[in-house]
Amino acid sequence: MKIKDAYVIVTSPGRNFVTLKIVTDEGVHGIGDATLNGREMAVVAYLEEHVIPALVGRDPQRIEDTWQYLYRGAYWRRGPVTMSAIAAVDMALWDIKGKLAGLPLYQLLGGKSRERVMTYSHATGSDIAACLDEVARHVEQGYRAVRVQSGIPGIQSTYGVAKRPGERYEPADAKLPAEHDWNTARYLNHAPKLFAAVRERFGDDLHVLHDVHHRLTPIEAARLGKEAEPYKLFWLEDCVPAENQQSFKLIRQHTTTPLAVGEVFNSIHDCRELIENQWIDYIRASLTHAGGITAMRRIADLAGLYHVRTGFHGPTDLSPVCLGAAVHFDTWVPNFGIQEHMPHETRTDEVFPHDYRFEDGHFIVGETPGHGVDIDEKAAARFPYQPASLPVNRLEDGTLWHW
Numbered sequence: 001m002k003i004k005d006a007y008v009i010v011t012s013p014g015r016n017f018v019t020l021k022i023v024t025d026e027g028v029h030g031i032g033d034a035t036l037n038g039r040e041m042a043v044v045a046y047l048e049e050h051v052i053p054a055l056v057g058r059d060p061q062r063i064e065d066t067w068q069y070l071y072r073g074a075y076w077r078r079g080p081v082t083m084s085a086i087a088a089v090d091m092a093l094w095d096i097k098g099k100l101a102g103l104p105l106y107q108l109l110g111g112k113s114r115e116r117v118m119t120y121s122h123a124t125g126s127d128i129a130a131c132l133d134e135v136a137r138h139v140e141q142g143y144r145a146v147r148v149q150s151g152i153p154g155i156q157s158t159y160g161v162a163k164r165p166g167e168r169y170e171p172a173d174a175k176l177p178a179e180h181d182w183n184t185a186r187y188l189n190h191a192p193k194l195f196a197a198v199r200e201r202f203g204d205d206l207h208v209l210h211d212v213h214h215r216l217t218p219i220e221a222a223r224l225g226k227e228a229e230p231y232k233l234f235w236l237e238d239c240v241p242a243e244n245q246q247s248f249k250l251i252r253q254h255t256t257t258p259l260a261v262g263e264v265f266n267s268i269h270d271c272r273e274l275i276e277n278q279w280i281d282y283i284r285a286s287l288t289h290a291g292g293i294t295a296m297r298r299i300a301d302l303a304g305l306y307h308v309r310t311g312f313h314g315p316t317d318l319s320p321v322c323l324g325a326a327v328h329f330d331t332w333v334p335n336f337g338i339q340e341h342m343p344h345e346t347r348t349d350e351v352f353p354h355d356y357r358f359e360d361g362h363f364i365v366g367e368t369p370g371h372g373v374d375i376d377e378k379a380a381a382r383f384p385y386q387p388a389s390l391p392v393n394r395l396e397d398g399t400l401w402h403w
Contacts, residue, residue, distance in 0.1 A: 001060060008034070014383075018034040031374065054069070063093045063097065094293050105371045120146060130151075135206075144206065144361045145234060146208065147211060155186055179393075188216075210237065214241045233257055236257050248261070262280075262284035282310065286322060309337030354374075
């Protein structure tokens with residue numbers, strides 16, 4: 001069996017998605033997610049110009065060899081563009097292998113470690129009261145875990161906060177990045193008040209998460225983690241930029257609040273020190289941005305040796321292909337923690353039919369051979385690519401800051 005063809009499908013049913021489809025000479029196909037939010041066409045070019053020509057004629061069942069070929073053979077390794085492209089190939093080949101074997105992906109990985117996958121979703125509000133109402137709505141939907149974000153007095157636009165009640169937070173799409181203001185002192189004074197209000201209304205049984213989105217210095221993050229301890233957060237996410245992994249050593253020394261990081265990671269090397277030193281509790285890398293199933297297995301296995309659990313990134317700027325593969329991975333991986341869940345729009349689900357399902361705060365894996373997600377190319381063609389960029393942040397004096 002050989003790979004006969006491979007091509008990229010770009011569609012925008014609410015958000016831009018990049019999908020790689022690989023077809024064998026026996027007519028079996030697999031798909032993978034190559035979406036890199038705000039840099040989608042860079043991955044398209046990498047796939048079309050460099051990866052696809054090297055795939056045609058290869059044995060689709062040699063997944064490991066193909067992964068090494070694309071990683072080691074590129075010489076210029078790592079980076080989000082390269083690793084998203086490799087991930088798409090890897091996902092598609094695992095999809096093909098599952099179809100050839102007649103088995104769902106989780107069975108190929110080693111079978112179930114659990115019957116259902118706990119998820120968390122996002123509750124946001126313009127102020128604390130509005131956020132609490134959104135938490136209540138999510139609890140009514142069955143969620144046992146909710147990420148909380150609220151507007152901050154004195155800051156016009158706050159990351160994670162939807163424009164209107166009941167809506168999901170989505171960054172404003174624009175051809176050029178929008179510019180937002182940030183004030184760390186106001187945020188640090190406000191966040192513990194949000195956590196206290198959530199616990200007062202919902203008690204201790206609800207899992208509460210919060211995303212800092214790389215905004216703090218290590219000592220500021222240590223302060224927030226310490227002040228959050230009475231409210232028993234499930235995790236504090238991305239509290240500092242993690243290029244310097246040593247930053248988390250200082251944070252860990254000052255707080256017992258669990259720490260999560262990694263949605264912008266793209267290789268095991270981005271998190272190796274964090275895991276080996278037990279400076280974090282959850283690794284957040286996604287299958288799409290961290291090299292696919294093959295690479296993520298290595299990260300998860302390393303993490304398991306050091307009591308670090310998975311908490312995969314799962315926003316709506318990753319397609320249902322990534323989410324479907326993640327649900328299979330979550331169902332298998334022994335050191336599972338939680339799965340992020342931002343529900344996709346109805347039109348997105350129409351373009352990407354799938355067999356995983358959400359039920360009472362959990363995902364239930366499907367039994368379709370492969371990862372259980374496909375793409376309706378005719379439906380995808382109705383939603384052409386829309387150029388879009390993520391925002392940037394500036395401090396009130398104009399200094400560019402972490403978004």
